[in-house]
Amino acid sequence: SAVISQKPSRDICQRGTSLTIQCQVDSQVTMMFWYRQQPGQSLTLIATANQGSEATYESGFVIDKFPISRPNLTFSTLTVSNLSPEDSSIYLCSAEVAEAFFGQGTRLTVV
Amino acid sequence: KQEVTQIPAALSVPEGENLVLNCSFTDSAIYNLQWFRQDPGKGLTSLLLIQSSQREQTSGRLNASLDKSSGRSTLYIAASQPGDSATYLCAVNGGAQKLVFGQGTRLTINP
Numbered sequence: 001s002a003v004i005s006q007k008p009s010r011d012i013c014q015r016g017t018s019l020t021i022q023c024q025v026d027s028q029v030t031m032m033f034w035y036r037q038q039p040g041q042s043l044t045l046i047a048t049a050n051q052g053s054e055a056t057y058e059s060g061f062v063i064d065k066f067p068i069s070r071p072n073l074t075f076s077t078l079t080v081s082n083l084s085p086e087d088s089s090i091y092l093c094s095a096e097v098a099e100a101f102f103g104q105g106t107r108l109t110v111v
Numbered sequence: 112k113q114e115v116t117q118i119p120a121a122l123s124v125p126e127g128e129n130l131v132l133n134c135s136f137t138d139s140a141i142y143n144l145q146w147f148r149q150d151p152g153k154g155l156t157s158l159l160l161i162q163s164s165q166r167e168q169t170s171g172r173l174n175a176s177l178d179k180s181s182g183r184s185t186l187y188i189a190a191s192q193p194g195d196s197a198t199y200l201c202a203v204n205g206g207a208q209k210l211v212f213g214q215g216t217r218l219t220i221n222p
Binding site: 045090092101102 | 143145147152153154155156157160200202204207208209210211212213214215
């Protein structure tokens with residue numbers, strides 16, 4: 001199993017600013033994943049973060065809006081840039097160690 | 112493109128009842144299927160993982176089945192308790208460890 005620590009757990013941000021979310025895994029993992037869960041919706045994959053290479057983004061998500069860092073095998077960050085109210089969601093990171101494990105999520109509210 | 116559907120969207124039952132949650136997927140070429148639990152405003156807790164070669168998995172009062180050829184999975188909860196109240200999500204891994212999620216079933220167990 002894996003334990004994933006994600007922070008912040010929640011934040012309220014002004015329009016036009018950015019929020020950086022951090023995820024720390026208690027073991028080394030090859031791939032980490034970032035998901036968005038819009039209000040009342042299920043999870044949608046934003047990107048896959050591999051250590052030592054650029055993240056791979058899913059259709060509809062771009063690096064300028066969601067830059068990702070993966071400096072080592074236990075850590076990743078997701079930045080949500082130029083915030084608008086439509087970015088208000090829960091953002092979750094995930095890693096797979098035989099099965100998928102998730103952080104506790106970051107609830108972002110943009111005002 | 113893989114699509115995952117969960118029925119019903121919401122379910123309310125009295126404590127002690129046995130219940131079944133359903134998950135269907137359109138592309139049977141999957142590596143595994145995972146059931147999660149999500150409490151309000153929180154991250155996901157992994158419940159059961161079924162590999163594509165398996166027919167079912169059990170953990171305590173939970174039993175998950177998989178019929179890959181028909182694109183269906185069920186989660187059976189025995190002797191339901193109020194603490195089982197949560198949203199239950201199924202997710203299909205079609206490759207590259209990317210998960211496609213259903214919309215979830217919101218379960219309420221009434222004391």
